[in-house]
Amino acid sequence: MELLTDFLIAAVNSPWVYVVVFAIxxxxxxxxPVPSESIVVVAAAVGVSTGAPNPIAIVILAAIGAAAGDNxxxxxxxxxxxxxxRWMRHARAVAALDWxxxxxxxxxxxxxxxxxxxPVGRIAVNMTAGATGFSHRRFWPLTVLAGACWAVYSVLIGVLAGHWVKDQPLLGAAIGVVIALVLGLVIDRVSTAVARRREAASEQYAASCEQPVA
Structure with missing residues (x-):
């Protein structure tokens, strides 16, 4: 992560920064293992502080790249x-794929x-969608929407952090990354809790339906 961030900051005044963000x-x-959220946040935060890269261009490239990667x-x-x-059969991978x-x-x-x-959840969901024969005609528009929302969310974090400490681009980038990581963790925990509650409710309903009528 540090190597990628250093490279990105060094390339902010070069058109290559857009290629790097898109590829990542x-x-x-x-x-x-590739930290796309952190890179997009860093690019946006540095862009606000230094004038480049352009946050709007980062949104567009991140949205297209996210949809492409998901597909x-x-x-x-x-x-x-x-x-x-073999890694797909490890307990953690099996749990993610079942989820x-x-x-x-x-x-x-x-x-x-x-x-x-x-990060890991999206790969599990997208690969499972493909493996189970989920309609690609239905899948790809949803990935475009998801990628666009995610890109705006990530860039907004970077922009806000960059504005907060505009004279210190590295500090703004670091703050943005921390915020993104914390929000990602919260989303992960909340979605897992909701999924477990739904599963428990479904099991309870199924059990009640199996009970004999007096």
Missing amino acids: VVIDGFFP IAYWLGRTVGTTRF AARGLSRSAASMLLVARYI
Whole structure:
């Protein structure tokens, strides 16, 4: 993360900064170790403080890159499935994929929109959508909407942090990253809690239906 951030800050006055942001966002759609949220926030915060890169351009590139990365994950799921590789069979991966499958079966649109804010979650959801044969005609418009909302959200965090400490771009970038990480954690916890409550309610309803009528 530090290496990528240093490179981005060094490239702010070069057109290459847009290529870097776009590429990182695309890759993060199917490779979670790449910190796309942090990079987009840093780019926006530095842009506010120094005048470049342009936050509006970052929004557009991040939105397109996010949708592209999500669709790559979808096609990877459709091509290789979600059980072929050893890492997919680890307990944490299995739990994430099961969570994704349940969410898609209950409320696909909400799941795809919320998962975009959860780095590992979005990959699990998008690959599961592909592996389970979820309609791509329905999938890709939702990823465009999710990518646009996520890009605006990430850039706004960077812009606000950059304005807060406009004379110190590095500090603004750091503050923005911390805010993004905290909000991402909150979204993850809330979505997990909601999913568990829905699952418990469904199990309770199923159990009540199975009880014999007196």
